[in-house]
Amino acid sequence: MDLRTTYMGIPLSSPIVVSACTLSEDVNNILRMEDAGAGAVVLFSLFEEQIQREYRQYERAVAATSNVFAEAADYFPDLDEFHVGTEQYLQLIRRAKARVEIPIIASLNATTTEGWMEYARQMVDAGADGLEINVFWIPADPRVSSAQVEQRYLDIIAAVKSHVDVPVAIKLNPYFSAMANMAQRMHKAGADALVLFNRFYQPDFDITKLQVLSDLQYSAPNEIRLPLLWIAILYGRVPVSLAATTGVQGANEVIKYLLAGADVVMTASSLYKYGIEHLQTITGDLMTWMRTMGFKSVDAFKGAMSQQHVSDPTAYERANYIKILEGVKG
């Protein structure tokens, strides 16, 4: 059974990839992911804001208390060793690269142009095989137009690409007015892959305490439909790799995404829920399905259900909607 796939030019042994999550903070977990059959690992995201916030905390805690009082020039031992920059992340890349063979894709969320370029370069220098740009940004400012939002994505891609020589994926949100057009423009700006989709933080309210709740909900299988739709539409139309993420709990979702045209399928929620070794189960179930269906390789069915390949391409557009509604009526 041939599970091999290629993701933005990088050959992978399996289309199942661990998406950016905190499990990858520990290099031992990355080792376990490899052993359980992950094709690659996208490391947790390095947030520039986090670095800056930590730096500000550090400043408040240290600088504001240093050289303030005659008896104590400072309060902490050897602060040189306290890195609030990227060093810890880079160290993780280095250690992961030294211990596993599967590709390591670093994930970056910066806020400044310098940040995007500088951190991307550092990650590549540390050995990252590829980068995933994670533009986790809610354009809440009413003065910012959709055109500006789009341009910002394109600028980031161009900036990062101009500084690194490894493939670069961009993790998107699903809220572009013209997703297909945007995908095309991102490709032209230099993106090697699109990761569909980012799940924005969506708050809930505690109605007794009148507080905003910030708990994180794991994605559920019924959330795969939106990415599934867009992967199926974009497959074959925009010459970039496609990665599916969101809602992957087992092999069923993986299969669906691959059928839609994804080059890789990413999961994190299922690993939190069932453990890293769940990757083995997914892989096993995928292979069983392939055997049952008579597919010898992933390539044999990748994109088989994409818009290009289904018998009725309009099924992905308005007609599909009418059909569903009629089904409900009936």
Place this chain on the structure above:
Amino acid sequence: MSDKKQHIATIDGNEATAYTAYRINEVCAIYPITPSSNMAEWADEWAAKGIKNIWGTVPEVIEMQSEGGAAGTVHGALQTGSLTTTFTASQGLMLMLPNMYKIAGELTPAVFHVAARSLAAQGLSIFGDHQDVMAARTTGFALLSSAGVQEAHDFALIAQAASLESRIPFLHFFDGFRTSHEVNKIELLSDEQIRAMVPDELIFAHRKRAMNPDNPFIRGTAQNPDVYFQGRETVNPFYDKTPAIVGEVMKRFHALTGRKYGLFEYTGAPDAERVIILMGSGGETAAETALALSKAGEKTGVIQVRLFRPFSVEHFIRVMPATVRAIAVLDRTKEPGGAGEPLLQDIMTAYVQLLQKRVVDQLPIMVGGRYGLSSKEFTPAMVKAVFDELKKPQPKDHFTVGINDDVTFSSLDYDPSFTLDESRWTQALFFGLGADGTVGANKNSIKIIGENTDLYAQGYFVYDSKKSGARTVSHLRFGPDPIRAPYLLSQADFIACHQFNFTEKVEMLRYAKPGATFLLNSPYGKEEVWDKLPGSVQRDIIDKKLKFYVIDATSVARDTGMSSRINTIMQTCFFALAGVLPREQAIAEIKYAIEKTYFKKGRSVIEQNFKAVDVTLDHLYEVTVPNRVAGVGEITAVVPAEAPAFVQEVTAVMMAGHGDDLPVSKMPLDGTFPSGTTKWEKRNISDLVAVWEPDICIQCGNCAYVCPHSVIRAKFFHEDYLGEAPADFKSAFINARGFPETRYALQVYLEDCTGCELCVEACPVTDTKDRSRKAINMGQKEPILPQEQQNIAYFEQIPWNDRAEVNFSLVHGAQFLEPLFEFSGACAGCGETPYLKLLSQLFGDRLLIANATGCSSIYGGNLPTTPWTVNAQGKGPTWSNSLFEDNAEFGLGMRITADKQLAYARELLRQLSPQLGDELAQGLINAPQLVESDILEQRRRVTELRERLQYIDTPEARHLLSVADQLVRRSVWLVGGDGWAYDIGYGGLDHALASGRNVNVLVLDTEVYSNTGGQASKSTPTAATAKFAAAGKRVGKKDLAMQAISYGNVYVARVAFGANPQQTLLAMREAEAYDGPSLILAYSHCIAHGYDMKDGLNQQNKAVASGYWPLLRYNPALRKKNKNPFVLDSPRPTMPLRDYAYNELRYKMLTRSNPEEAEYLMQLAQELVDLRWKTYEDMAGQSAKAFAPVA
């Protein structure tokens, strides 16, 4: 040049000394004490980094529980053959004295490095003089004095070499702060030079003399009258040889380094008639002055004493000009009652010996003088005054210089305007706040100039005595030659004011040279600023023709993402204006320094700083100075007119920074100062202050309870009071049924608020319509200040609520008790002071406090103003600090007095009962005094007793009158930090608890030595880092509660006011009510934990919720009633330890430097938490019989 550059360093005296000591020792046992702490910290840091000594091995550095412990360990390590050193000062050296006699008596080579400091006498002082080392002069140690940073670096080696050769231990000392903290450019010794000075065979000989079971002997015998004396005399030949050995070592050192020293060094006219003799940094000032005067034709000279002990008469007289007519011997110490101070006595003895041996044929005039105690400035002007005095036929003896002694008239007058030629230096003064990073930036500037150019640089930094809102003054000199000027600037070419409001408070420009540059951080631009300046400032600018520049550094910092850190911006302006370096080069050097400082903190941090530097000069403007004085008034009065006379005449002078001008007659005789002086010092250190919203307040009292500075106060009162209240006086109906006429007011003392935000965090109420609004919020002070000043004045007229009407047992009730601890200089958001405030509210009018040295003694008792105050009846806490190590014993002594004099008073009452009336006598003897009304009643009886005693003219009646106050039950509290309770004072604390006496111990547990800069104590928890535990603390925190519980009769509580204020209140009251020893361990969040203090309450909550800090009470009174005395007040842990710990830098640091170790230790720490919780839970479920019975 490049080779030389490698060996150039711009460092302070402590680092310079530690650098050498570290390289030539194997073992270092220390205990932190100001101003020596940094020496040990450097050694510890280097050891932690694996830096090796000259023999290629990393020295072992151990922090002990006290200096006594350090000395013992040093002794043991020496006896077993290690090259061993220690660093200390002041009281620390006092604790080492017993061992020093042993070490010297056993002829053991070793060097103790001492940053010489005052001793606690009428008051403690952290500053420099020679009282400590002079107290050690009889130990048998050689005493070697260095006068500056380079010398401290060099003498550390000379002392070691001479000690190894002579077998006499050396005490190498330099002036605390003046040398220990002065940054200067020095040439570092190379390892080759060091090695050449310390021959291996001397080290082998030292090791050969060591205790060794393969070659056993007995050392340290008990000797009897028959032989002890002879044994004591065996050492004489070694002392006899030592001066010559030191001389030879200095010669060898000169050959290797080119730096020449002598046992005594003479500077001045070869035919000098007037000579000053002295030691330490003052020697540099005196020598430079003598030289300058002699060049002007005066016959003056100075002898700097390097080797004070053993004193070599022979070497001394060799350097003394034969022409000398009059000598002044200056001692930086005081020996009350002595015929003279130590150096004077030696010089006089020497001369008498020389006369007897006919080496000299007559005695010169010799007088002694004292100078520079507690880092009192010692300037060329004072030196000149001494030389001038020596011109007189009969110069004043036992004089003082530098003060105005109007009591015994010992002081010499001097002309402060006399200065040496300072034109060879660029002199710069910087006025800043501690928190704005001014000092850090200046240290950086000195390094930039010192290490990257051929210029020499010197920096010295003066801090005020507060921990929050502290002002700093940086004194910087730059010049082409080595800078030997260990005194503050009196004239500056460049003055920078980093805080605009200082223009109204600090007379900065009196230091400006004519034509100097004045740089002001100003929110007002070049056009508006002039009219915002006080007239006196304008006058100085005009009269002195100053070049005046402004920059709105605060805005530049904010706009470039630097938050409130203006230091880089002001530093850039300094380089641009001061002309020490070409502007381009200076900017490049600043950027290089930024890159070096922040290279591990990320590129964006570096870029952010670069950006700030780049835009700074665009915002720097020269002000065209108008020729008109039209200021906004003069520098404001220090204290209001209604302040008491002492505050007006003494305290206010200190507050204004003119304490040096106070004459002796203004000083209290015995160190006794009036209570409650912080109230006169409105420091206005925060622009953001707490603002109360009466409409949504539920009057819970939480904000007042947690306020570390007693800034928030509450009263309830009849609505009639509102009749005369200012229009905007805020109040609300009291939140209690049945009192429609009663109002509640919460008053914020805005000018004393530090802006810490703990009150906002503690407020449980949020406006349902605006979730960002609480019942207390932070707001801008400026717009509301005038109104609030009126409100405060009115609020103060409303009487405090009757204590008998207040429910003490609830947090809600405690807010109505008057705090008798207020407006201290503690850090903003301090986690200790709320406990002290509560203590003062609950028991303040009958409270005696023994306060161990540490943070609480500094914010509690550091001049000029102190926070312990009195109530309207003049009653309040009486407070004293003895030492660090003895506080439990000190407090126990207070208790014993109370017990003894109470017993005596009762005995006298019984005797005098017939005259006094039996009812009164019995009432006084048997008063229960359990609740506030009992105490009020007893106070009434004592008043009556005093009246009746007036009419009984017997000795017994007079004695009873003198002890009558003891009849009101006294509450004795022993207060201190964990450094005291867990380490240095532990033995005494243990004994006080075991005494069974009614003492109450409050341990303000910050889990490190907070006052001296975060050194580990035995309270430091597993997995946390601290100085001396940089690799993470591996040993568990001592469970002091369980140790105390093991006695059975000790009331014990562990509390955290931020997690459970009610339990804290309950524990304090139970402890006080218990007629026996009590121990309260109080969680105190601290800046040494490494997070924003406004989150202090959250962290307390998490400390409890994680099970790290289980709240408990152990009450022996319950055991007596056959109930389980152990009450666990915390719920079961609801979060893992790491969720609490990793919010704090002290824990987080290890995750960065050593993630695996951090994880390992965190798991270990979690296990400890789990285990302890289980133990406590088991105990809480036991029957009374499981615990020790109480007698």
